[in-house]
Amino acid sequence: MIDSKNNLCEEHYFSNFYLEHLQSASNFAYYKCGDNAKSLDLVQDAFSKIWENCSKIEFTKAKTYLFTSINNMFLNTIKHNKVVMDYAKAAPYIDQDNQSPEYLLEEEEFKVKLQNAIALLTDGQREVFLLNRIEGKKYREIAVLLDLSQKAVEKRMSAALKTLKQHIENI
Known part of the structure; x- marks a missing residue:
């Protein structure tokens, strides 16, 4: 049997x-x-960190280490991320589909x-909303992933939907 502590060091x-x-x-x-x-940077940095520390990480705990690393790097750079997100929101739309100007403006x-x-959503609400609506995860799966109760996930989702409904007309 191969030592599970060294598995990650093997390519x-x-x-x-x-x-x-x-x-x-x-x-x-x-x-x-x-x-x-930024998310791709976080993921690549986390995988690099795992590779650099492969001899210290048990193979069975590598997935937890990966997600914890991503979360910690995010928390360490949250102020920078907000500046980057504000810049991305302000960036002009580039017409790649040759749509009509009216359509592009509405879009x-x-x-x-x-x-x-x-x-406007809290970090928790945004996380739950995107995991459920984009990723298609069930509340139970989100609860396990975020280490929350299913009721907490349901409450965050309800609050997220209420906020979105209030701030977006005709959705």
């Missing part, structure tokens, strides 16, 4: 671990920070309304 095991957890880690990071580029206005409404 084959690390590669399999990476491929198995890349999508869920990317989604988790995105739901934490709400920015695609941009809705996009801004949606981003502003999601920004």
Whole structure:
């Protein structure tokens, strides 16, 4: 039997671990920070950290280490992320589909309304909302992932939907 403490240091095991957890880690990071580029940075930094510390991490605890690393890096850079998100919201829309100007204007206005409404959600509400509506996870799965009760998840989702409904017309 191979020592489970050293599995991650072997390229084959690390590669399999990476491929198995890349999508869920990317989604988790995105739901934490709400920015695609930053979430990819968080995920790559977390995997790099695991590779650098592979001899210290038990293979059975690597997934927990991955998600904890992503969460901790997010918390350490939250102020910077808010500046980046504000900049991303202010960036102009680039017409790649050659849509009519009226359509593009309406789309941009809705996009801004949606981003502003999601920004009004608390971190917990945004996380639960995106995990459920984008990722398609059930409340029970979200509760396990976030270490909350299912009732807490339901309460956050209810509050998130109420806030979004108040701030977005015709949704």
